Amino acid sequence: MSVWAAPFLPALVRREHASLVAAMLAPAVALGMAIILNLGLYVLIGRDPAAVLYAMLLEPFLSWASFAEVLLKAGPLLLIAQGLAIGFRAKVFNIGAEGQFILGAIFASAIPVWFPQATGQWIWPLMLLLGALGGALWASITAFWRVRLNANEILVSLMLSLVATQVLNYLLLGPWKDPAGFNFPQSVMFQNDAMVPTLIAGTRVNVSLLITLALSLVAWVFMQRSFMGYKLKVGGLAPRAAGYAGFSEGRAIWLSLLIGGLAAGLAGAAEVAGPLGQLQRSISTGYGYAAIIVAYLGGLHPVGIIFSALFMAVLYIGGDNAMVSANLPIAAVRVFQGSLLLAYLGAVAFVRYRIEWRRLHHLSQP
């Protein structure tokens, strides 16, 4: 058989240096691929792809009012993702941010629910603090289970999220239900001082966006400039080396989960004390899960996460638009999110590897 008969097959070969070009291109390529795939899906379910594309990715930028909603939506995603990314880099996979978010919202709501008449500008800052505490407490259960009982943090944190939803339902259908609320599962409306002050007049964008941006800067300093952040990263990249160097794995897990819980809890508090103004069943539209995607799409880097949070917020607002104008089921947003992350994970392979085309007979000789 002549050599020409052997077909060429692609093989991934590790690069000596990670490619910076590929690292910058990966999110853009992934976005392009996700758009093509999803447009195909819209055609398949009989929607006009051009109308969906316009409503989803352009319309959010076309008016100040809708862009303000994008900023509002980006806040919690950004905050949660920054917290999660720190853990992910240390290979601590907290995927229970949804539950930590819910507990944050519950803790923050305790003040306006129990003291509806209280006044003073101390209320909303205290609510944010309590929310962060609530999220951290919920995350600490996972940390305890992981460090002391060696249980997988992915499973425990997810189960706790499902429990948190039930805790929320219990409160809203029972002790915290608004007696004057026509039996709707929601708390009383919060008084004025229990609301985070508005930042931009005429929109719902509030001061918590500034707090979130400031905390993003803190995350950047922590991960890129601090010794603790360095230890966490080393622990994630080379756990054995970190162990020999005296970096405690247990402490890294505690730290990762507490940071993730604090951030998610704060985001939950900012949501009830911000755009919602009460505790409701639908306080989260899956922020805790979407933030996992935001963290990865941002390359687990504090700056990248700012961009990916903004993009994900566009997708949410655009998805709402497309639901109205192009009759697209809102589940399409989840499909887009999932396929975007998959496309990114595929594209990012080319940062570490390059493709080499080899003849089959080479492959058969290892």
Add this chain to the structure above:
Amino acid sequence: MNAVEFIISGMLAAATPFLLAALGELVVERAGVLNLGVEGLMALGAVLAFIVVYHGGGHLLGFVAAGLGSAVLSLVFAVLALGFRANQVATGLAIGILGQGLSALFGKSYESLTVKGLPKLAFPGLSEIPVVGRLFVQDVVVWLSLAVTFAIWAMFAYTRAGLVVRAIGENPKAAHAIGYPVIAIRVAAVAFGGMMAGFAGAYAAAVYTPLWADGMIAGRGWIAIALVVFGTWLAARIFLGACLFGAVSLMSLAAQATGLDLPSQLLSSLPYLVTIVVLGVISADRRLLRLNGVASLGEPFER
């Protein structure tokens, strides 16, 4: 029917979605791959089976569609995690989100519709025993999944194929050196796991609760992954764990029916709380985990 009889008669059927998905994940993990997308794979299987059965395709075709659909989605995981060596945790989560999204999208126009389940087949003789006899009156899928449990147990315990899969999970480099196609076998294991998750979803939506609702899988895929740890990667123990969870989910129903004065939300979270507790108890015994655990679980294979 008292509560005990209620639990005995329903336990195996309630356990079946957990069991099927967990057995699939067992094979995947034994081959050294961690696929966290089970929840989404189950959701996709559930909606596909429901749609086929609703339109009169019958349960057999429904299960085939579910198995195929979820296997194809799991192959996307295989291409990225095994071909492109992407992070298995992130890829699995993405598959989970995509699967749940697709199920909500496809199931949109079937919300709250119902189909007919499957008839129960009695095991001759045994089903006439008082009280426990009800354990032997089950639908055909339950009987088949018992057979699959036995087959997978036997495969890992006695066959060469089982040995090869285990070798690939324990030490892929060595298995490759002897000449086994590591990636191909891992891809096959992932596809099998996807198919089983699809069957599990099909059972949940088209037989067990023959009603479509978005989010109806309700964490069962995650519990199935936890079951693999509970069962310390052994099929027989996974079966016992699945029965435990079947019983727990029925207990919360039974408690609600008897008017026990407990908040229904507490009863609904019972399976999740039991998962957390049992996971802690089993994992705390590190010796047990090391004994049967998979050495290269979640690590990409490079030649």
